[in-house]
Amino acid sequence: xxxxxxxxxxxxxxxxxxxxxxxxxxxxxxxxxxxxxxxxxxxxxxxxxxxxxxxxxxxxxxxxxxxxxxxxxxxxxxxxxxxxxxxxxxxxxxxxxxxxxxxxxxxxxxxxxxxxxxxxxxxxxxxxxxxxxxxxxxxxxxxxxxxxxxxxxxxxxxxxxxxxxxxxxxxxxxxxxxxxxxxxxxxxxxxxxxxxxxxxxxxxxxxxxxxxxxxxxxxxxxxxxxxxxxxxxxxxxxxxxxxxxxxxxxxxxxxxxxxxxxxxxxxxxxxxxxxxxxxxxxxxxxxxxxxxxxxxxxxxxxxxxxxxxxxxxxxxxxxxxxxxxxxxxxxxxxxxxxxxxxxxxxxxxxxxxxxxxxxxxxxxxxxxxxxxxxxxxxxxxxxxxxxxxxxxxxxxxxxxxxxxxxxxxxxxxxxxxxxxxxxxxxxxxxxxxxxxxxxxxxxxxxxxxxxxxxxxxxxxxxxxxxxxxxxxxxxxxxxxxxxxxxxxxxxxxxxxxxxxxx
Numbered sequence: 050x051x052x053x054x055x056x057x058x059x060x061x062x063x064x065x066x067x068x069x070x071x072x073x074x075x076x077x078x079x080x081x082x083x084x085x086x087x088x089x090x091x092x093x094x095x096x097x098x099x100x101x102x103x104x105x106x107x108x109x110x111x112x113x114x115x116x117x118x119x120x121x122x123x124x125x126x127x128x129x130x131x132x133x134x135x136x137x138x139x140x141x142x143x144x145x146x147x148x149x150x151x152x153x154x155x156x157x158x159x160x161x162x163x164x165x166x167x168x169x170x171x172x173x174x175x176x177x178x179x180x181x182x183x184x185x186x187x188x189x190x191x192x193x194x195x196x197x198x199x200x201x202x203x204x205x206x207x208x209x210x211x212x213x214x215x216x217x218x219x220x221x222x223x224x225x226x227x228x229x230x231x232x233x234x235x236x237x238x239x240x241x242x243x244x245x246x247x248x249x250x251x252x253x254x255x256x257x258x259x260x261x262x263x264x265x266x267x268x269x270x271x272x273x274x275x276x277x278x279x280x281x282x283x284x285x286x287x288x289x290x291x292x293x294x295x296x297x298x299x300x301x302x303x304x305x306x307x308x309x310x311x312x313x314x315x316x317x318x319x320x321x322x323x324x325x326x327x328x329x330x331x332x333x334x335x336x337x338x339x340x341x342x343x344x345x346x347x348x349x350x351x352x353x354x355x356x357x358x359x360x361x362x363x364x365x366x367x368x369x370x371x372x373x374x375x376x377x378x379x380x381x382x383x384x385x386x387x388x389x390x391x392x393x394x395x396x397x398x399x400x401x402x403x404x405x406x407x408x409x410x411x412x413x414x415x416x417x418x419x420x421x422x423x424x425x426x427x428x429x430x431x432x433x434x435x436x437x438x439x440x441x442x443x444x445x446x447x448x449x450x451x452x453x454x455x456x457x458x459x460x461x462x463x464x465x466x467x468x469x470x471x472x473x474x475x476x477x478x479x480x481x482x483x484x485x486x487x488x489x490x491x492x493x494x495x496x497x498x499x500x501x502x503x504x505x506x507x508x509x510x511x512x513x514x515x516x517x518x519x520x521x522x523x524x525x526x527x528x529x530x531x532x533x534x535x536x537x538x539x540x541x542x543x544x545x546x547x548x549x550x551x
Contacts, residue, residue, distance in 0.1 A: 052115060054079045054242050055100065055212060060109035060119075062095060064445045067437075069095045071266040072109065079211070080239045084257035085246045086277070088286055088477040089449030090434070091263040093246040094136055097214050098444075100244070101133045102126045113212070132210035136217045136448060136475060137397040138197040142190035146200050149189055150175050153204045175207035176200075179233060191323050193349030194396070195226040202233070213237070215245035217448075219252045220475040221396075221503050223347055231255045248477050250278070313338050313497040314359075314373055314391075314466045320366040321351070321358045328354050330521045334499070336466055341488060341498040343508040346518035352501035353396055355518070356470045359499070360393045361386045373466065390416065392464025396471040396501075398455040400443040407439045409454055413461035428457040431487065449480035456487065467491065469500035473507040485511045 055077040062070040070092040085093045098104040102123040111119040150172040176182050179199040219227050234256045247253050254274035262269040264286045312335035319332035328351045336342050357363040361383035371378040378386050415422045429436045432453040488511045492498050502508040509532050517525040
């Protein structure tokens with residue numbers, strides 16, 4: 050048998066009294082296609098950080114190509130051929146796609162004003178590998194989310210690494226994009242070893258030969274995809290077949306349904322663009338108290354732009370009319386809109402790396418006129434996983450805990466309208482159910498909710514009505530009740546999943 054390319058020997062990582070990774074051992078041989086799965090908080094992304102060098106193990110050893118690298122810095126591991134992507138795209142957003150890839154080409158100097166032709170050729174080849182050639186000269190910030198994920202893979206591949214680490218590569222992608230990603234990974238040369246973390250078991254089964262399951266930082270089992278699917282303990286801890294109990298009350302008051310009436314938020318003729326190119330045209334929405342409205346669509350359809358334009362983070366074009374409780378918001382900045390009653394949970398969470406959970410929760414100040422003020426104690430009751438993480442920083446939290454913190458931070462400002470951008474991204478099914486129950490509970494207490502969502506199943510689960518963005522406009526607006534009776538009617542238009550991945 051060949052010598053393992055990567056070997057982890059009882060690797061552990063402690064965050065204070067909490068053990069995030071507990072004596073995990075793993076071997077990967079050259080050319081392997083291996084996946085790590087598990088519920089949020091299992092230690093999956095932390096394990097990738099340990100291999101890449103962004104975190105150092107508390108104990109244990111990491112061997113790469115026969116050398117113990119557990120004390121090597123990140124740059125030395127990268128030069129040795131360990132490339133990675135991140136849970137959320139980490140790109141130089143002002144630079145073009147080509148420039149982002151050029152930064153990672155071996156031999157390219159950051160001080161060079163004129164890159165060598167062979168380096169440019171290598172960068173173009175990497176872009177072609179992920180089908181991004183038409184966007185070579187487009188700034189990364191202007192790419193659709195799915196294209197940003199592909200660009201990050203091109204950045205990782207351009208150095209032709211022996212070991213490629215992929216963290217949640219399918220999160221936020223459409224069915225078509227996941228199919229293309231599957232084909233890309235399958236087509237990688239046999240001398241590239243792939244280790245990936247993902248929650249989409251269909252995707253994982255399509256690209257991985259073997260799967261390791263983690264739970265509470267410990268190794269649960271390793272096997273072929275068919276074995277993992279049928280493993281009773283995996284189904285219990287990962288899919289949430291064990292009872293988890295309902296989430297706590299979502300407000301200080303009663304949970305009785307809030308009557309719906311006139312729109313709290315009125316959007317008329319909303320238009321937005323990037324560098325002159327129209328992204329949204331004539332968007333009209335009514336968001337009512339006590340209801341959840343969802344906007345769905347393909348990646349690049351403009352969902353995030355819509356949320357950011359309403360929140361004041363992206364400029365609206367002339368003619369846009371946005372009112373909250375009859376008061377105009379157009380022309381006001383994001384801070385003024387937040388004070389008026391708009392709350393935002395952005396895609397990627399946008400937490401402060403240097404602040405603890407407690408410090409994040411100390412930042413928001415509730416509006417004194419709001420009838421639905423939450424205290425820190427109440428949001429910790431709502432998200433009990435955060436209560437034991439109060440002194441931890443975001444990188445020490447799981448993806449689910451980060452999402453809970455972002456939502457808790459927004460609730461402490463007592464918003465009249467809560468804007469959620471891709472709240473289901475990168476979450477395990479059991480955490481998704483908790484987030485879904487929290488959102489519907491907030492609506493039952495009278496909060497108006499508008500969410501942009503890639504996962505149609507999740508949108509149907511929580512929303513009262515769904516608007517479909519297509520070609521810069523709202524192509525359809527339907528009641529969710531109709532989708533329960535005819536669940537496939539939007540599939541052709543959206544090209545996104547209509548069933549929960551299990």
